[in-house]
Amino acid sequence: MSPWLVALDIDGTLVHYDQTMSDAVLAAVRDVAAAGHHVVLSSGRSLVAMTPVAELIGLKTGWMVCSNGAVTVRLDPEVQGGWEVTDTLTFDPEPALRLLSEHLPGARFAVEDVGTGFRLNELFPDGELDGEHRVVTLEELWDDEVTRIVVRSPEATSDDFHELVQRLGFDDVTYAVGWTAWMDIAPKGVSKATGLETVRERLGVPSERTLALGDGHNDVEMLRWAARGVAMGHAEEAVKAAADEVTGTVEDDGAAQVLRTLL
Structure with a gap:
């Protein structure tokens, strides 16, 4: 067979x-x-x-x-x-990061460096992200195109994430809500x-x-x-x-x- x-x-x-x-x-x-x-x-x-x-x-x-x-x-x-x-497959993270940082004050953001780890605006709790972690400014997170944005906002529920994405009109990316307080954003489609x-x-x-x-x-x-x-x-x-x-x-x-x- x-x-x-x-x-x-x-x-x-x-x-x-x-x-x-x-x-x-x-x-x-x-x-x-x-x-x-x-x-x-x-x-x-x-x-x-x-x-x-x-x-x-x-x-x-x-x-x-x-x-x-x-x-x-x-x-x-x-x-x-x-x-x-x-x-x-990559996309420009700047528009999404600008909007999310404005509407989710206190959220933590990370972008993936493929094969090595992540750049973050603030360290995530131990065990949530693998590889090397480098803390940078928000502006440095959107310096280049990326494969993924990770959003962690402990105050937000899954429903909050869905509602926020609909309200902000993220038409040029694909998003997936994981467990409570976690969302991945990827290139459109x-x-x-x-x-x-x-x-x-x-x-x-x-x-x-x-x-x-x-x-x-x-x-x-x-x-x-x-x-x-x-x-x-x-x-x-x-x-x-x-x-x-x-x-x-x-x-x-x-x-x-x-x-x-x-x-």
């Missing part, structure tokens, strides 16, 4: 909220990869936060879709570091689905042999893109509505339940 492209979200899907992966899920991912399927990690995480997960699983070759689709990476043990960035479609074409996998598994609002486009989109059991209703089926929760090793169906 020809292989499937298996797109896997990380946080809340493969990895528990304490950043651990169960033995059942780890074994299932490894077995799917060993069976010849194309396991593609697809996450809102930055590249530097995804490579440890790839190492844990044992993925030395293949592809990763990082930063909600703005960065596509080819894994290759023959190149320095074990990976190379093949695609980066960019999502995990757009990055995965690029990977699918390069691998030559038929669209009908694509599976995606996720739990967050930033997974909705990916779940709709896949021929078989599977939402985690703890996902919100809007995420489940975008999927073809629903599996168990992350605590129930729902990812392993789905992956075993490919073996």
Whole structure:
């Protein structure tokens, strides 16, 4: 049988909220990869936060879709570091940062430096962002085009973020609200689905042999893109509505339940 492209979200899907992966899920991912399927990690995480997960699983070759689709990476043990960035989609962060800093006083902002870390106007709490962190002025955050803006505002709820974006009219970017107090802003039209479609074409996998598994609002486009989109059991209703089926929760090793169906 020809292989499937298996797109896997990380946080809340493969990895528990304490950043651990169960033995059942780890074994299932490894077995799917060993069976010849194309396991593609697809996450809102930055590249530097995804490579440890790839190492844990044992993925030395293949592809990763990082930063909600703005960065596509080819894994290759023959190149320095074990990976190379093949695609980066960027945008001008200045208009969004100016508006958000005006309407969210006290918010913390970060822009991603692909492969190294982040520039920030103020340090984030420990463990929330990986890689090197360099504190700079707001003006230095928008010096150059970037792949992503991260917004952290402890006083804001998810609904507050959605309402603010609608009111400010962010028509030239794509945004995804994570948990409370967190929002990612990406280039217009960019999502995990757009990055995965690029990977699918390069691998030559038929669209009908694509599976995606996720739990967050930033997974909705990916779940709709896949021929078989599977939402985690703890996902919100809007995420489940975008999927073809629903599996168990992350605590129930729902990812392993789905992956075993490919073996």
